[in-house]
Amino acid sequence: MAQTLRIATWNINSLRLRLGLIGKVVEALNPDILCLQETKVPDELFPTDGVAAFGFDHVLFKGMKGYNGVAILSRVPLQRQDIAPDWCEKGDCRHLAALAQVPGGAVEINNFYVPAGGDVPDREANPKFGHKLDFVAEATHWFAARSGLQRTVLMGDLNIAPMEHDVWSHKQLLDIVSHTPVETEGLNRWREAGFIDAVRHFVPDDQKLYTWWSYRNRDWRASNRGRRLDHIWTTPDLTAGLKGYEILQDARDWVQTSDHVPVCLEMRV
């Protein structure tokens, strides 16, 4: 009954601008399910036919004009799960949940786009940072209340690099939004509410791993000042089925690409 499922996440930073690059992701990673963040497209303008041309016949999206927006593209049937709250009561399109219908039993997919949090790591001076911390705390409590979750995946652009070697310089980034202790501790509590870090399952903690390189570095590969902001977590019952992962670093060199690269996980479910 078990089948191999390949699931991927990518902050695409405008779906309409980079629709063609979905084809390159399919070619490179062959995902059954592709979670996108920062689609930046209102639902009435979502390119359903465009993504179907790449083999994704089952699509869920929650978007808005200009900012944010998430989508789940899938080759297997999806059943939308509208069970989560409106995080921080902002209505800003940062989470989509669905049951992926696979023969071994449904797998719950949670696609998150956590607020970036602005530049100043102080909730008094910078309300966007407060929003980020509140979002993570609210999500932590919500998942903790769903005790005993199984066959569940949480993935997306979580905008926090939690471990020392998830950034190019731990010491230089301790006061930089995305790697401050209050954020990394918050993200760890969220994960511990019921998940394991499926990519770190394959990579020792002392090895560098990045999924994002700023547009502001002229030569991202040479400077290599990356951060691991994009994550795939699974509930512990799925650990035995984990087969491998790929961070598609080559995508950072594509013409007119995103500043994030796709992350893919293969598992038997």
Next chain:
DNA sequence: ATGGTTGAGCGTCAA
């Protein structure tokens, strides 16, 4: 401390 770059969409704001 600042700047560096990109996208949405035409003001700057968000990242």
